[in-house]
Amino acid sequence: MNAPISTLDARRAKAVEAFRVKGVPHRRVEEWKYSDLHAVLGADKVEQAGAAKWAVETLPRGVELFDLAAGNPPDWVQQRLGSLSNTGAMEAASLAFAKSGFALRVAKNGSGEVRVRFSGEGQARVLVVLEESAAVTLIEEADEFSGFQNIGVELVLGPNARLTQTRLTPKADQAIRICEIAASVAKDAVYRAHIADFGGKLSRTELHIGLDGAGAETHLSGVGALNDGHADVTAHVVHASGKTRSTQLFKYVAGGHARGVYQGKVTVAEGANGSDSRQTAKGLLLGNRAEIDLKPELEILADDVQCAHGAAIGDLDAESLFYLRSRGIPEAEARALLMRAFIGDAVDQIESESVRASVWQAVDAALEGLS
Amino acid sequence: MLEIKDLHAKVDGKEILKGLTLSVGAGEVHAIMGPNGSGKSTLSYVLAGRAGYEITGGSITYKGEDLTTMSPDQRASKGVFLAMQYPVEIPGVTTLTFLKTALNAQRRARGEKEVDAVGVLRLVREKAAAMKVSEEMLKRALNVGFSGGEKKRLEILQMALFQPALAVLDETDSGLDIDALKLVAEGVNALRAPDRAMLVITHYQRLLDYIVPDRVHVLSAGRIIKEGGKELAHELEAKGYEQIIKDAA
Numbered sequence: 001m002n003a004p005i006s007t008l009d010a011r012r013a014k015a016v017e018a019f020r021v022k023g024v025p026h027r028r029v030e031e032w033k034y035s036d037l038h039a040v041l042g043a044d045k046v047e048q049a050g051a052a053k054w055a056v057e058t059l060p061r062g063v064e065l066f067d068l069a070a071g072n073p074p075d076w077v078q079q080r081l082g083s084l085s086n087t088g089a090m091e092a093a094s095l096a097f098a099k100s101g102f103a104l105r106v107a108k109n110g111s112g113e114v115r116v117r118f119s120g121e122g123q124a125r126v127l128v129v130l131e132e133s134a135a136v137t138l139i140e141e142a143d144e145f146s147g148f149q150n151i152g153v154e155l156v157l158g159p160n161a162r163l164t165q166t167r168l169t170p171k172a173d174q175a176i177r178i179c180e181i182a183a184s185v186a187k188d189a190v191y192r193a194h195i196a197d198f199g200g201k202l203s204r205t206e207l208h209i210g211l212d213g214a215g216a217e218t219h220l221s222g223v224g225a226l227n228d229g230h231a232d233v234t235a236h237v238v239h240a241s242g243k244t245r246s247t248q249l250f251k252y253v254a255g256g257h258a259r260g261v262y263q264g265k266v267t268v269a270e271g272a273n274g275s276d277s278r279q280t281a282k283g284l285l286l287g288n289r290a291e292i293d294l295k296p297e298l299e300i301l302a303d304d305v306q307c308a309h310g311a312a313i314g315d316l317d318a319e320s321l322f323y324l325r326s327r328g329i330p331e332a333e334a335r336a337l338l339m340r341a342f343i344g345d346a347v348d349q350i351e352s353e354s355v356r357a358s359v360w361q362a363v364d365a366a367l368e369g370l371s
Numbered sequence: 372m373l374e375i376k377d378l379h380a381k382v383d384g385k386e387i388l389k390g391l392t393l394s395v396g397a398g399e400v401h402a403i404m405g406p407n408g409s410g411k412s413t414l415s416y417v418l419a420g421r422a423g424y425e426i427t428g429g430s431i432t433y434k435g436e437d438l439t440t441m442s443p444d445q446r447a448s449k450g451v452f453l454a455m456q457y458p459v460e461i462p463g464v465t466t467l468t469f470l471k472t473a474l475n476a477q478r479r480a481r482g483e484k485e486v487d488a489v490g491v492l493r494l495v496r497e498k499a500a501a502m503k504v505s506e507e508m509l510k511r512a513l514n515v516g517f518s519g520g521e522k523k524r525l526e527i528l529q530m531a532l533f534q535p536a537l538a539v540l541d542e543t544d545s546g547l548d549i550d551a552l553k554l555v556a557e558g559v560n561a562l563r564a565p566d567r568a569m570l571v572i573t574h575y576q577r578l579l580d581y582i583v584p585d586r587v588h589v590l591s592a593g594r595i596i597k598e599g600g601k602e603l604a605h606e607l608e609a610k611g612y613e614q615i616i617k618d619a620a
Contacts (some may be wrong), residue, residue, distance in 0.1 A: 334444075
């Protein structure tokens with residue numbers, strides 16, 4: 001008799017099949033309309049991609065770390081890894097083909113800051129499990145590289161857990177950067193994420209968040225300061241339970257041949273009464289070769305909910321610009337000041353002062369090229 | 372200080388200034404009075420160098436230099452200041468950050484040393500007290516949620532901070548109650564100096580009771596049609612623009 005196939009192996013096998021059926025997403029797939037991955041990446045490249053290098057730079061005491069490249073995953077990894085899978089072709093690919101990655105577990109009431117760095121091309125898989133009332137800040141940084149990188153992240157937040165994630169991806173003109181995040185947020189837990197993307201050949205962060213228990217919250221924010229290149233945030237928040245809250249605030253500044261994309265879908269499931277959701281996405285379009293696509297979307301299946309969404313794209317305000325210049329501020333500096341002001345409230349969502357400073361630094365460098 | 376000769380200017384293809392001539396010397400305060408649509412605001416924007424205000428004839432000479440070829444920021448760093456009728460609200464930029472950025476941009480352009488954050492704060496506090504601009508206002512986004520009076524006080528605070536050689540005040544009295552008007556006028560009067568010229572643009576004589584001008588010019592249909600001393604303002608108030616314009620014709 002054959003040895004029983006582990007749950008994890010079964011999920012991986014399913015993921016291989018899912019990727020092969022779906023293939024690399026192209027612009028005729030609705031969710032990938034503004035980010036034609038197929039045009040820049042072949043399926044063979046995905047299947048043959050190597051292992052993305054990663055390093056956990058700070059790890060608080062009491063946080064368990066397991067290297068997925070080492071065999072024999074412990075039970076908690078076996079049980080969880082891939083359990084939030086099947087959100088899309090690229091997510092399936094990272095589960096199916098990634099040869100590297102790690103799993104983190106934070107025990108009940110544990111807390112601290114975890115810094116992770118991904119470098120170079122390849123695929124990786126990440127699992128983060130927060131037990132009840134654990135509170136962790138996850139800071140993800142990346143090096144500039146060329147080639148294809150695909151990272152699949154699963155986040156499991158237990159009751160009353162707090163996870164604050166920041167993803168800072170520097171400008172990398174020759175990088176195809178995909179990150180798919182799936183999160184399950186239990187009762188009274190709060191998941192915050194900030195995505196600062198300075199553009200790649202194609203750069204996309206996809207979030208699938210389930211507010212699965214009453215009182216669960218998610219707060220998403222992000223900035224794209226693009227003087228060329230592409231940056232896409234596609235988020236789907238499902239209010240699966242009642243009395244859940246979600247907010248989203250995304251700001252893009254695009255010049256040159258840049259393209260900024262935000263797609264935000266909020267689903268309030270049947271019976272998820274008392275849910276509250278707000279979405280704001282704004283774009284500043286500089287020059288006529290840049291493009292910003294903002295697509296907020298609401299799907300409400302419950303009766304008693306509060307939902308608001310808004311999206312707007314504009315140019316720098318001529319009156320404001322004249323006012324600043326009439327006070328002696330040269331045009332380029334005045335433009336940068338207004339762009340900074342436009343982006344500011346989204347950057348200010350970042351709680352960590354040091355991360356906020358790094359993001360501002362990257363924003364200022366990008367704006368210099370735009371003003 | 373300022374010599375405007377036979378100035379013609381267009382806005383949206385329409386000629387608004389039609390041969391305006393005006394001369395303001397150092398140490399002098401001149402008032403420009405005129406009815407709505409006479410070209411008062413156009414004149415102030417032309418002096419500040421706003422885009423869309425096209426000069427089609429004549430000249431503007433400031434301290435012997437051609438002002439018309441300078442960018443708005445160059446004009447400011449050379450000492451031209453326009454207190455605007457409608458100061459612009461700029462969300463996301465705190466008032467103090469704005470003041471610091473502007474002050475140092477002007478200093479940099481003149482080849483002077485920049486002032487550090489502490490120095491700027493000290494300078495601003497000194498000027499803010501006189502204009503009753505609170506610390507809390509300085510921390511707020513520029514002009515956002517400010518009342519009409521607060522906006523105008525902040526304009527005069529800027530004038531005190533930047534110490535311009537030529538200050539143009541465009542309808543600084545509009546939207547002010549009498550207490551605010553007095554406060555603003557006191558701020559302006561405190562800045563009268565032998566090396567500074569001021570051009571006070573207004574519709575009503577009221578402001579000129581507090582900022583007493585050396586000369587008064589009446590602007591009508593894009594030209595100065597009458598000039599006189601401070602008593603001309605009272606004559607205007609008594610007779611009305613229509614009569615004065617008729618008399619001048």
